[in-house]
Amino acid sequence: MKAVILGGTTGIGRAIARRLAERGDSVFLLAREVDDLTRSAEDLTARHPKREPVGHALCDLERPEGFAAALDAADAALGGFDAVIVTAGLFATQDALEADIEFTRRLVTVNYANTVVFCEHARKRLLTRGGGRLAVFSSVAGDRGRKPVAIYGSSKAGLSVYLEALDHKFHAQGLSVLCVKPGFVKTGMTAGLKPPPFAGDPEQVARDVVRAMDRRRPMLYTPGMWALVMLVIRWLPRFVMRKINF
Amino acid sequence: MNPRTTPTLSGWGRLPAPGVEKLSEDLERLTRGAALTRGLGRSYGDSSLPAKADDLVACSRMADRILGFDPETGVLRAEAGFSLVELNRLFMPRGWFSPVTPGTKFVTLGGMVASDVHGKNHHVEGCFGAHVRSLRMRLADDSIVDCGPEQEPELFDATVGGMGLTGHILEVEFSLARIPSRWIHMESERMPSIDEFLAGLGRAAPAFPMTMGWIDCLHRGRSMGRGILMAGRWAEASEAGELAPRAAHPLTMPVDLPNLAINDLTVAAFNALYYWKHLRRRATTLVAPDPFFYPLDAILEWNRVYGPRGFTQYQCVIPRQAGAPAVREFMDLLTKLGGASPLCVIKDCGPEGRGMLSFPLEGTSIAVDMAVSPQIQSIVDRLNEFVIAAGGRIYLTKDRFTRPEHYRAMEPRLERFLAAREKYDPHRKLRSGQSVRLLGDVA
Ligand SMILES: Cc1cc2nc3c(=O)[nH]c(=O)nc-3n(C[C@H](O)[C@H](O)[C@H](O)COP(=O)(O)OP(=O)(O)OC[C@H]3O[C@@H](n4cnc5c(N)ncnc54)[C@H](O)[C@@H]3O)c2cc1C
Ligand SMILES: NC(=O)c1ccc[n+]([C@@H]2O[C@H](COP(=O)([O-])OP(=O)(O)OC[C@H]3O[C@@H](n4cnc5c(N)ncnc54)[C@H](OP(=O)(O)O)[C@@H]3O)[C@@H](O)[C@H]2O)c1
Numbered sequence: 001m002k003a004v005i006l007g008g009t010t011g012i013g014r015a016i017a018r019r020l021a022e023r024g025d026s027v028f029l030l031a032r033e034v035d036d037l038t039r040s041a042e043d044l045t046a047r048h049p050k051r052e053p054v055g056h057a058l059c060d061l062e063r064p065e066g067f068a069a070a071l072d073a074a075d076a077a078l079g080g081f082d083a084v085i086v087t088a089g090l091f092a093t094q095d096a097l098e099a100d101i102e103f104t105r106r107l108v109t110v111n112y113a114n115t116v117v118f119c120e121h122a123r124k125r126l127l128t129r130g131g132g133r134l135a136v137f138s139s140v141a142g143d144r145g146r147k148p149v150a151i152y153g154s155s156k157a158g159l160s161v162y163l164e165a166l167d168h169k170f171h172a173q174g175l176s177v178l179c180v181k182p183g184f185v186k187t188g189m190t191a192g193l194k195p196p197p198f199a200g201d202p203e204q205v206a207r208d209v210v211r212a213m214d215r216r217r218p219m220l221y222t223p224g225m226w227a228l229v230m231l232v233i234r235w236l237p238r239f240v241m242r243k244i245n246f
Numbered sequence: 247m248n249p250r251t252t253p254t255l256s257g258w259g260r261l262p263a264p265g266v267e268k269l270s271e272d273l274e275r276l277t278r279g280a281a282l283t284r285g286l287g288r289s290y291g292d293s294s295l296p297a298k299a300d301d302l303v304a305c306s307r308m309a310d311r312i313l314g315f316d317p318e319t320g321v322l323r324a325e326a327g328f329s330l331v332e333l334n335r336l337f338m339p340r341g342w343f344s345p346v347t348p349g350t351k352f353v354t355l356g357g358m359v360a361s362d363v364h365g366k367n368h369h370v371e372g373c374f375g376a377h378v379r380s381l382r383m384r385l386a387d388d389s390i391v392d393c394g395p396e397q398e399p400e401l402f403d404a405t406v407g408g409m410g411l412t413g414h415i416l417e418v419e420f421s422l423a424r425i426p427s428r429w430i431h432m433e434s435e436r437m438p439s440i441d442e443f444l445a446g447l448g449r450a451a452p453a454f455p456m457t458m459g460w461i462d463c464l465h466r467g468r469s470m471g472r473g474i475l476m477a478g479r480w481a482e483a484s485e486a487g488e489l490a491p492r493a494a495h496p497l498t499m500p501v502d503l504p505n506l507a508i509n510d511l512t513v514a515a516f517n518a519l520y521y522w523k524h525l526r527r528r529a530t531t532l533v534a535p536d537p538f539f540y541p542l543d544a545i546l547e548w549n550r551v552y553g554p555r556g557f558t559q560y561q562c563v564i565p566r567q568a569g570a571p572a573v574r575e576f577m578d579l580l581t582k583l584g585g586a587s588p589l590c591v592i593k594d595c596g597p598e599g600r601g602m603l604s605f606p607l608e609g610t611s612i613a614v615d616m617a618v619s620p621q622i623q624s625i626v627d628r629l630n631e632f633v634i635a636a637g638g639r640i641y642l643t644k645d646r647f648t649r650p651e652h653y654r655a656m657e658p659r660l661e662r663f664l665a666a667r668e669k670y671d672p673h674r675k676l677r678s679g680q681s682v683r684l685l686g687d688v689a
Contacts, residue, residue, distance in 0.1 A: 010271045022336075036272075039325075043311035049340055188308060191269040 001025040001133070001213070002081045004074040006059055006118065007088030009033075009040040011187035012137070015206035016085060021054065022047050028074040028081065030059035031088070061088055061110045064117045071121055082132040083213065084122040086115060089137060091189045097151045104151055111155035116162050123166060123175060131174020133213050136163055140181045140221065143230045147245055167218045176216040180209055183226030198225040255303065258290045258549055259646060260556040261618065263679050265296035265303055273309035273325060277384045277414035280304040282678050284410070285327060285354030289361060290559045291646030292679030293409045297689045301677070304414065306356050312336075313417060320422040321379065326356030326415045338535070339490070342422040343480075345377040349591070351540050355418040361643035362407030362604040364611075366456035366478070366539070369596035373606060374420070375406035376599055382417035386671035390416070395600075404666035407601030409642050411667060411676050411685075427486035430456075430538045432478040435528045440471025440577050444570045444610065447594045450477040463581055463590040463614060471577045473592070481532055491534030498546040502553050552617050557587075560629055561613035561641040563595055563606060568636040573610050579632055580614065583625045587615035602663040605641040613644065623647055630656070642680065653684045 003020055007013035009031040020027050021044040029044075031037050037056040044054040055077035059070035074081055090107045097104045119136060126132035141149040142156030163179035170177070184190060184199045200223040208222040221227035233246075254262035267284060270276045277283055281301035284294035296303045306327035313323040320342055322333075330351040333344055348363040357363075362375040371377070380394040381402065391413075393402040405412045433454075437443040443459060450457045454477035461473035542548055549557065564572050580590075591613045595606040605611075616622060626647040633640065639656045640648055654660060664685075667674075677687040 014271070039311050039313060042313055046312040046315040047336060049317070188270050 001083045002028075002078040003083035003085055003133075004028045004030060004071065004078070004081045004122075005085045005087070006030040006061075007086060007137075009036045011087065011189060012182065012185060012202045012205050012209075013085070013087035014040065015202035016087065016209055017044055018047060019203075019206045019210050021045075021051065024048060026078050027054055028077050029054065029056040030070050030074070031056070032058060032060040034058065061114045061118065062106065064114050067118050067121045071125060075125070080129060082126070082129070084119075084126065084132075084134050085209075085213075086118065086122075086136040089115070091152055093193075094148050094150055094152070107152065108155045111152070112158045115159055119162070119166070123170065123177075126175055127170060127173055131170075131176070133176045133178065133216070134166070135178040135180060135209060135213050137180045137182065138163065140183050140226050140230050143181070144233050144236075144241075146233075146241070164218070171218075176213075176218070178209075178212055178217055179219045180212075181219070181221050181226070181230075183221070183223060183229065185223075198223055198229070252299075255284075255295055256287070256556075257292065257294050257646075258288050259558045259618075260549055260552070260554075261292075261558075261646060263292065263295040264299035265301065267303045267305040269305045269308050271308045273304065273306055273327065273414070273416050274384065274390070276304040276309075277416070278388055280414060281676060282410055283326070283356060283414040285357035286329065286352050288348075288350055288353050288357065289643040290557075291642075291644060292683065293361075293643055293645075294357075295679035297677040297679055297682045297687060306354055306415075309416075310354075320424065321419065322422055323380075323417060323419040324355055325417055326359075327354050328418075329354050330358070334535070337422060338425070338428055341425055343425045343535075344374075345421060345423045346371055346374040347539055349540060350543055351536075352543065355420075356415040359406055359415055359418055360408060360410045361641075362599065362601040363643075364593075364595065364606050366458045366476075366593070368606055369451050369457065369594050370455045371423075372596060373407070373599045373601065373604055375601045375604065378402075378406065378418060378420045380417075380419040381405060381415055383413040383415055385413040386673065386675040394419075400666050401670060403600050404602050404663055404670070406599070407604035407642075408663065409603070409680060410678060411681055412670050413676065425480045427481045427483045428491055428535065429481040429486040429532050430478045430535055431481040431485060431530070432476060432533050432538060433528070433530045434474055434476045436472075437475050438472050439469055440574050441570060443471055443473060443475060443592065444573060446475045447592070447610075450475065451594050453477070455479050457594055459592045461577070461590040461592050461612075463577065463587070466578075466581050470581060471574070473590075476538075478533075478538060486532065491536065496544055496546045502550045552615075556618045557615055558618060558622065558626075558646045559613055559615050559644040560626060561605075561611065561644045562629065562633045562638050563609050563611040563641075564633070564636050564638045565607055565609040568609070568638070572636045573612070576612065576629075576632055576636070579628065580612075583621075583628060585616040585619065585621065585625050587617070590614040602659050602666065603642065603657070605639065605643075607639070609638065611641075613641075627652070642684075645680070645684075648684065650684050650686060 005017050008017035008029045017027050041054040041056045057070045057073035090110045138160040139156040141153035142160045167177040184196050205222045212220040252264050253266045255265045256262040283304045285306050309325040309327040311325045315322050330353050347365045358374045362373040364373045382392050384390050456478040459475040593611045595611050598607040630652040634655045674687050681687040682689045
């Protein structure tokens with residue numbers, strides 16, 4: 001793979017970038033801070049004995065005007081990428097979002113509107129070269145309207161629907177779109193929260209994601225147990241959902 | 247507050263203290279205003295625990311990036327949360343290994359510096375700190391400075407073995423050691439008594455870069471101190487062949503065992519098995535690094551065998567001048583006091599390093615696990631009194647029960663360390679449960 005990773009400097013993105021770099025795939029990092037990018041690129045470079053320095057460029061999901069230039073830089077460095085991975089996204093608890101309307105606006109813009117715009121840039125480029133892979137992080141929070149993730153979940157629900165439709169529409173043209181739905185994963189994003197049962201590690205999720213990309217799967221619940229959990233939750237009747245706080 | 251819902255942190259000995267740790271990839275930001283940084287919590291006692299429940303404790307675990315590696319010289323620079331597991335996984339296949347490794351690979355670089363860890367090769371290579379070229383630190387006044395053996399040497403010497411009390415280590419630069427193969431040539435020998443054990447360690451030291459032994463500390467009388475001496479060196483490529491060791495898949499201790507699981511009987515059985523497994527008196531084998539360096543890592547969370555009451559480790563070093571009789575007397579006292587464990591490790595240490603509070607000194611180090619019982623304080627007191635009289639000292643990273651007056655009596659270097667602390671942290675912003683207990687910091 002020749003993969004561009006938006007969000008590959010932290011959390012699950014970092015684990016995916018490492019997994020790809022260690023097995024010899026080419027990677028190019030996109031994130032919003034130079035120092036962070038340089039350090040992560042150095043880390044990836046050191047992880048494979050015979051690796052050219054890993055490239056990187058600035059890309060901020062709050063600045064869609066920079067998306068094309070960032071992907072140009074990746075294209076130039078990789079000699080045409082064939083995979084794009086998006087792990088970048090924002091999270092806050094429902095309480096925090098309800099208390100901060102401006103952050104709510106930013107979160108839904110970043111997670112939904114601007115992620116879709118970024119994916120549009122990416123998938124157009126991939127399609128002109130006969131397809132490729134696009135893996136984007138949604139969440140189990142987008143599977144059902146739920147009290148603790150009303151706002152965050154809705155941004156991911158929109159993203160999930162978009163990704164599903166991309167798969168329907170472009171699968172025949174060689175574009176494999178993977179919608180990743182992680183359950184609770186122990187990363188910086190969830191560091192202040194109490195991990196529920198079946199909480200996953202970034203490395204475990206990264207392994208699942210890379211395998212799903214290799215196999216060109218359209219959807220992935222990870223850790224796997226969450227497929228079952230969400231199956232139950234999707235079928236709970238409304239009167240139950242109104243009562244419980246999950 | 248409800249004690250069941252109050253969040254706690256604990257070290258490897260599983261004695262909890264109220265507090266929470268903050269995690270982030272950005273250690274530089276995380277340590278601003280923090281009272282303590284901890285790594286993977288493999289220190290046994292209270293050195294990685296907060297002095298007060300609301301102290302900000304930074305955890306370095308997510309700050310784990312490699313920042314540079316020079317394949318010509320083997321110099322590696324990484325963030326403080328980079329672990330030895332990752333180091334081994336990535337660099338052993340390329341012919342490099344940590345210059346010094348403790349008996350577990352689940353430790354961070356920051357923890358290895360702060361405890362100035364030693365390994366089986368201490369008599370040849372010294373402690374980890376001897377291989378460190380540079381540290382980047384956040385100090386108590388929130389400034390960020392670089393230090394090393396030549397740059398800001400006072401800060402460096404106080405930090406190496408300083409148990410996190412001089413500043414937060416953000417980055418570590420050190421030299422890896424070249425290894426000729428991925429296998430260890432090991433010779434093991436059954437030792438019938440403590441005197442023969444000490445003589446055996448002495449004989450092995452000049453011949454082997456790595457030595458240590460397991461002692462059965464239940465046996466008294468003539469066979470007191472019997473056990474197995476292990477000496478090793480990296481096998482040459484020609485001896486080792488092409489095969490790579492199989493990746494280890496550790497098991498996890500699924501539950502806490504009841505408090506009574508480790509009683510004298512089970513320990514005695516375990517030790518007898520370990521001793522007689524070596525049927526031949528002497529054996530030479532080729533072993534993989536994992537079982538050689540990290541036999542206990544084969545079972546993750548093995549500390550749960552001690553049950554909910556927790557445990558501690560007593561580790562001390564008896565100076566060479568005190569001679570073999572002092573070691574024999576110590577073993578005698580240890581076996582008399584009880585509190586035995588299957589884990590008693592003996593090791594020959596080389597000369598003291600430059601870390602102001604670094605543990606090893608030329609002599610014999612003995613480490614033994616003990617379940618926490620109502621007698622634990624008096625056992626530790628008795629052992630400490632012996633160690634003070636013998637001119638030895640204890641290892642802070644294992645300690646939870648030493649009294650401040652005992653620590654002061656065994657640590658003539660303390661004044662120098664306190665002077666450095668006064669200079670770099672006059673207001674004692676940096677503190678831990680251990681510094682409150684031993685150094686009188688205000689909680
Ligand atoms: C099974 C087992 C075997 C062991 N064998 C050995 C051995 O053979 N030799 C030996 O020397 N030790 C040994 N140890 C002890 C272990 O190596 C040390 O306790 C080590 O410091 C643990 O590293 P950690 O990352 O878990 O640090 P923690 O336990 O989290 O912290 C230990 C100390 O380091 C400080 N610290 C950690 N990170 C930082 C940082 N970034 N900046 C400033 N201070 C920091 C903490 O404040 C604390 O005082 C063993 C431990 C176990 C569990
Ligand atoms: N962890 C979980 O339990 C969980 C569960 C379900 C779904 N997810 C999803 O999984 C993905 C990865 O999350 P993670 O757990 O790995 O958390 P993470 O480490 O916090 O990763 C989020 C990344 O998004 C980046 N980001 C935020 N805003 C950005 C912007 N405007 N422009 C560019 N990058 C931006 C962050 O960069 P900075 O470092 O610069 O802030 C960070 O690298 C996210 O999409 C998340 O919603 C996570």
